[in-house]
């Protein structure tokens with residue numbers, strides 16, 4: 001089974017600050033980590049490899065420093081790391097990112113299963129997994145909480161729903177995105193760390209993959225961000241208390257006074 005895991009390097013904090021003049025994230029001095037949901041994706045890929053055999057390739061699109069994320073994945077059992085990095089990719093939105101990643105995946109030979117995290121904790125859109133599947137024209141299942149069975153031809157999974165779960169069988173090649181309920185990621189041992197340190201990370205850029213220059217980077221990004229800002233902190237608001245009937249009366253009059261209903 002040839003498995004590819006898409007991983008993203010993200011700031012290791014939720015306290016990300018925005019430069020008020022440029023509206024961009026201030027990344028300087030912020031520690032970078034593997035997106036937590038992608039740790040579950042790596043673990044699941046390694047577990048599938050251990051069950052049915054095969055290889056696990058990890059791929060990330062990002063700046064040269066994202067090399068560390070790939071090494072971290074290799075330290076816990078991934079076999080090969082691929083860094084998709086080129087100045088021409090700067091300014092990519094989720095559409096251009098999905099296109100670039102899917103083009104890079106096409107250079108990796110036969111792929112049976114692609115695993116992504118549910119979402120990235122910084123961008124938070126959850127669009128890249130489904131976007132990659134669409135651009136590769138393969139089926140996908142999002143929010144997978146358990147892989148029940150996997151063969152060369154298909155995968156049977158449990159998809160987390162608001163109330164319970166669905167059991168879905170999908171032909172391969174296909175893509176799944178995983179939630180944190182799926183497993184408990186292992187911690188790297190000394191041997192894994194050593195392997196990761198010495199691993200060769202292969203670079204994919206515009207010189208060794210085929211991409212349409214109109215569909216990459218800022219130029220290929222239909223999303224336009226007009227303004228980024230830190231929302232003002234609002235004060236505590238008005239609290240009302242009392243018995244249920246009295247509370248309902250008070251709440252109704254507050255709503256009426258606001259002019260929301262007459």
Ligand SMILES: Cc1cc2nc3c(=O)[nH]c(=O)nc-3n(C[C@H](O)[C@H](O)[C@H](O)COP(=O)(O)OP(=O)(O)OC[C@H]3O[C@@H](n4cnc5c(N)ncnc54)[C@H](O)[C@@H]3O)c2cc1C
Nearest residue numbers: 006061091093094097116117119120123124125126127128
């Ligand atoms: C106009 C615009 C310009 C932007 N410019 C830049 C920029 O210059 N530099 C920059 O870093 N970001 C930039 N971004 C942000 C970038 O588009 C998103 O971070 C990226 O598309 C991933 O989206 P997300 O974070 O919502 O990931 P999600 O869709 O929430 O991620 C879901 C899953 O997809 C996979 N995945 C996501 N991103 C990657 C990746 N990069 N590599 C491998 N797998 C991945 C992971 O498995 C992840 O768990 C820009 C966004 C916009 C709108």
